[in-house]
Amino acid sequence: MGIEATLETLERDPVFDIEVARFKSKDGAITLLLELPKDLRDLTNLKKGSKVLIDLGEEANGDLVMKGMVYKVDEGEKRIEVSFHGLWLRMSYKKNPFDLEEGKEVYLVMKLLK
DSSP states (O other), X not given: OOEEEEEEEEEEOSSSSEEEEEEEETTSSEEEEEEEETXXXXXXXXXXXXXXXXXXXXXXXXXXXXXXXXXXXXXXXTEEEEEETTEEEEEEESSOOSOXXXXXXXXXXXXXXX
């Protein structure tokens, strides 16, 4: 399944040697901030305006795959945080699109859409 989203910004972090990508879902109900290894945009052709399909689950087949652990699920604040060996995904939502629980291993799978 997954979330269809658009890459709004992709910027280098001023302190750490990473890039921070901000995605917004097609319907505007979900925002994702994803920390990525530096120079990943060269490998994936990610750029502002790129359309992607993002999923968090047990499957690991896509253009970009990262394995991590669900760190926080806060239904009150409508926020999920996942750690990928020190890189973070922070997602805010109006309605939780994923069935995740804290401590669960999960794959982030991103497919580039044309």
